[in-house]
Amino acid sequence: MARYAHVPGPTIRRLSLYLRELEGLLAEGRETVSSKQLGQALRVTDAQVRKDLAYFGQLGRPGVGYPVDPLIREVRGILGTDRLWPAVLVGAGNLGRALAAYRGFARRGFEIVAVFDSDPAVVGQGLGTAGELTVLPMSQLPQVVRSGDIRIGIIAVPAPAAQSVAEQMLDAGIRALLNFAPAGLDVPPRVPVVSADLAIHLEQLAFQVAELAP
Amino acid sequence: MARYAHVPGPTIRRLSLYLRELEGLLAEGRETVSSKQLGQALRVTDAQVRKDLAYFGQLGRPGVGYPVDPLIREVRGILGTDRLWPAVLVGAGNLGRALAAYRGFARRGFEIVAVFDSDPAVVGQGLGTAGELTVLPMSQLPQVVRSGDIRIGIIAVPAPAAQSVAEQMLDAGIRALLNFAPAGLDVPPRVPVVSADLAIHLEQLAFQVAELAP
Numbered sequence: 001m002a003r004y005a006h007v008p009g010p011t012i013r014r015l016s017l018y019l020r021e022l023e024g025l026l027a028e029g030r031e032t033v034s035s036k037q038l039g040q041a042l043r044v045t046d047a048q049v050r051k052d053l054a055y056f057g058q059l060g061r062p063g064v065g066y067p068v069d070p071l072i073r074e075v076r077g078i079l080g081t082d083r084l085w086p087a088v089l090v091g092a093g094n095l096g097r098a099l100a101a102y103r104g105f106a107r108r109g110f111e112i113v114a115v116f117d118s119d120p121a122v123v124g125q126g127l128g129t130a131g132e133l134t135v136l137p138m139s140q141l142p143q144v145v146r147s148g149d150i151r152i153g154i155i156a157v158p159a160p161a162a163q164s165v166a167e168q169m170l171d172a173g174i175r176a177l178l179n180f181a182p183a184g185l186d187v188p189p190r191v192p193v194v195s196a197d198l199a200i201h202l203e204q205l206a207f208q209v210a211e212l213a214p
Numbered sequence: 215m216a217r218y219a220h221v222p223g224p225t226i227r228r229l230s231l232y233l234r235e236l237e238g239l240l241a242e243g244r245e246t247v248s249s250k251q252l253g254q255a256l257r258v259t260d261a262q263v264r265k266d267l268a269y270f271g272q273l274g275r276p277g278v279g280y281p282v283d284p285l286i287r288e289v290r291g292i293l294g295t296d297r298l299w300p301a302v303l304v305g306a307g308n309l310g311r312a313l314a315a316y317r318g319f320a321r322r323g324f325e326i327v328a329v330f331d332s333d334p335a336v337v338g339q340g341l342g343t344a345g346e347l348t349v350l351p352m353s354q355l356p357q358v359v360r361s362g363d364i365r366i367g368i369i370a371v372p373a374p375a376a377q378s379v380a381e382q383m384l385d386a387g388i389r390a391l392l393n394f395a396p397a398g399l400d401v402p403p404r405v406p407v408v409s410a411d412l413a414i415h416l417e418q419l420a421f422q423v424a425e426l427a428p
Contacts, residue, residue: 002425012421016414020398041398079417080424098312108416151423176423178415182318184234184255192422196415200230201392201408202322203293207226208406209365209390210294211216 004055004078011052012079017042018052019075025068034065081109086148088174090165091156092117092127092135095180099156100127110152114144118161142172151175159183218269218292225266226293231256232266233289239282246279295323300362302388304379305370306331306341306349309394313370314341324366328358332375356386365389373397 004012021041025033035046035053042049053059053066056078060066076082087105089096089112099105100115115127118138127133136144144150153169155162155177162181169177176192179185182199218226235255239247249263256263267273267280270292274280290296301319303310303326313319314329329341332352341347350358358364367383369376369391376395383391390406393399396413 004421004425013414013418015421016417019417020396020411020413024398078421080420081417085420085423094312094315098308101308102412105412105416108413109420110416151426152419175426176419178419182234184238192419192426194415194419194422196412197234198316198410199234199318199322200227201410202319202324203230203233203295204227205366205390205392205406205408206294206299206323207218207229207292208408209299211218212365212389212406 007055011055014042014044014052015075015079018049019072019079022068022072022075026072030068032065032067033071035060038066076109083109084111085109085152086111086113086150087152087154087178088112088114088116088141088145088150088169089154089156090116090138090141090169091158091161091180092119092122092125093156093158096156097127099154099180100133112154113148113150114140116141138168141168145169145172145174152178154178154180155185156180221269225269228256228258228266229289229293232263233286233293236282236286236289240286244282246281247285248279249274252280290323297323298325299323299366300325300327300364301366301368301392302326302328302330302355302359302364302383303368303370304330304352304355304383305372305375305394306333306336306339307370307372310370311341313368313394314347326368327362327364328354330355330358352382355382359383359386359388366392368392368394369399370394 018038021038035049039046039049059071059074087110089099092115096115100112105112114136115133116136116138117123123135123137125135127135151174153174155165157165159181162183163185166177166185166187178194178196180196182197185193187193232252235252249260253260253263273285273288301324303313306329310329314326319326328350329347330350330352331337337349337351339349341349365388367388369379371379373395376397377399380391380399380401392408392410394410396411399407401407
């Protein structure tokens with residue numbers, strides 16, 4: 001049933017970067033953009049930009065370029081961020097609290113509708129930008145997921161707890177995971193997992209800094 | 215002066231993933247690992263694993279495999295996470311607070327030594343795992359960076375403030391940036407920037423969820 005199974009992964013990943021650039025251009029009041037400009041922003045060739053966007057139809061006009069606002073809507077539709085996906089979050093520590101308050105989730109189509117924690121000491125506490133969420137016990141996870149038809153689970157627990165939380169989420173009916181724990185997850189191949197492991201970003205930065213002259 | 219300018223970027227990125235896998239094996243008490251096993255964990259071929267690691271010398275032994283603990287130390291040395299890099303963080307909101315308390319930084323070789331914010335209302339507040347850091351005013355950034363010879367700046371401010379914060383950091387002597395703001399940074403090419411933009415993870419997850427059958 002996949003709509004874009006024929007589109008290469010790197011193209012899909014670049015869509016996020018095109019979108020970021022397009023949103024910046026829109027904020028500046030720009031109406032069109034050339035493949036050359038988009039390419040320079042991403043450090044790819046203009047031919048690559050045209051090839052990437054051609055997977056999704058005739059989005060630009062030769063000699064005119066791509067219309068910024070329609071292209072933003074098109075890319076959001078492709079990425080699936082043009083609708084709101086309800087999500088549950090497990091882990092009400094510092095990171096979980098930051099995530100519950102992070103406005104960028106809603107802007108990217110995600111709404112954290114419930115937060116869970118296994119620690120009885122934090123269950124019942126208020127969370128979220130306006131304290132509008134209350135931490136629920138793990139025992140309520142299956143019921144909340146089923147009654148809300150929720151597909152996305154966000155894992156913000158320490159590494160040793162991540163696998164068990166992932167399994168509880170999948171048992172409850174969650175179909176895709178966003179994993180903030182610095183741990184790999186052993187889940188069936190049909191389950192999309194996006195790892196937001198900070199450690200990887202940090203290591204890549206350490207490498208680049210170590211490569212600089214002293 | 216780069217030590218590993220000849221090593222392809224994807225190989226460097228896979229080093230983080232090998233390291234994650236190796237640390238898991240070490241925790242299980244394993245002493246050696248084959249290229250086949252490492253390859254399966256990362257979904258690459260065993261030939262690719264051998265090619266990746268061969269850039270850094272003769273690290274394994276044919277028929278025996280790679281020794282887990284020495285390989286971990288080797289990879290950490292390559293990545294530069296075997297030493298502690300002091301870093302400053304700007305932005306003491308929810309995300310900045312989560313980052314200041316995030317123990318994974320130290321484990322990956324980063325130590326947040328000072329936190330800054332432009333909001334006078336939060337300057338002077340305690341932060342960190344044990345409230346051991348105090349939020350400093352932006353005016354003290356140059357002095358702290360210079361006196362501590364600090365090279366790494368972590369940006370945890372809202373998107374509209376990110377570019378200005380990046381410029382203030384570079385003016386103060388910071389040489390590499392870890393950017394958590396959902397905004398691109400316009401900085402000189404010599405400055406390494408690692409983007410930890412949550413929005414990109416979210417969009418990629420949205421895409422994969424949208425690709426699932428309803």
